[in-house]
């Protein structure tokens with residue numbers, strides 16, 4: 130149960146964000162068609178390029194992907210990566226994956242992606258080894274400045290973890306960077322990004338041995 134302090138803080142935050150959000154828009158990608166691909170017919174459920182061309186986008190707006198885990202949501206600022214329909218050649222600095230934390234096929238997901246960088250943003254699904262992307266699961270948008278980023282999205286991502294130098298240890302290059310631009314919730318993907326190993330909790334039940342003397 131929330132304490133009164135937490136409640137008041139939440140209330141003021143809600144009032145503040147209601148006032149601020151008027152300037153920003155959430156766009157549902159593909160409208161009612163969602164972000165989906167039909168494997169049987171090799172077709173996307175909407176013409177996403179036509180959808181994108183029909184809207185104007187500003188910093189602080191969100192793209193909302195109503196999809197399932199048979200599709201992926203990749204955001205990149207790199208035309209070469211976009212055209213390749215693959216994240217394999219990304220250097221880890223300009224390409225982000227949003228998976229909603231789902232790891233099995235066919236799970237419904239709603240993925241909000243904030244627009245935090247002005248200029249051309251590219252989106253695609255790299256599922257089915259690029260087949261989805263080649264068959265229409267991709268689009269590009271131009272993000273205008275609009276009112277600029279709202280404070281909620283204007284936080285710098287936390288600095289990368291640095292191993293404190295031990296006595297006499299030569300400094301090794303530190304390379305951990307996984308947060309997206311302005312902490313957008315995406316995970317940087319590419320060749321140089323260290324793999325994150327998700328440990329699935331393993332419950333070990335130890336049975337006590339009863340010794341009869």
Ligand SMILES: *[C@@H]1O[C@H](CO)[C@@H](O)[C@H](O)[C@H]1NC(C)=O
Nearest residue numbers: 150151153154155191193241
């Ligand atoms: C837009 O989506 C974001 C992320 O889900 C949410 O926090 C925000 O309240 C939404 N804004 C509006 C105007 O619906």
Ligand SMILES: *[C@@H]1O[C@H](CO)[C@@H](O)[C@H](O)[C@H]1NC(C)=O
Nearest residue numbers: 168169170171260261263264
């Ligand atoms: C879909 O397209 C891919 C690549 O072009 C092809 O390999 C596959 O056979 C197609 N599937 C169907 C059902 O047409």
Ligand SMILES: *[C@@H]1O[C@H](CO)[C@@H](O)[C@H](O)[C@H]1NC(C)=O
Nearest residue numbers: 175176177178179180182265
């Ligand atoms: C999708 O829409 C674009 C822009 O309106 C058009 O040029 C293109 O031919 C359409 N693609 C398909 C597969 O219908």
Ligand SMILES: *[C@@H]1O[C@H](CO)[C@@H](O)[C@H](O)[C@H]1NC(C)=O
Nearest residue numbers: 159160176179180181183184
């Ligand atoms: C573009 O917007 C108009 C007006 O809102 C709508 O009628 C039309 O269906 C939209 N086209 C696409 C491809 O989303």
Ligand SMILES: *[C@@H]1O[C@H](CO)[C@@H](O)[C@H](O)[C@H]1NC(C)=O
Nearest residue numbers: 207208209210218219220223
């Ligand atoms: C796009 O990515 C490729 C592959 O990582 C890289 O060689 C290229 O420099 C990038 N382009 C830009 C404009 O950053």
Ligand SMILES: *[C@@H]1O[C@H](CO)[C@@H](O)[C@H](O)[C@H]1NC(C)=O
Nearest residue numbers: 166168197198199234235236
């Ligand atoms: C998702 O993909 C799996 C494996 O290819 C398939 O069995 C399932 O029918 C698909 N689900 C949806 C909702 O498309």
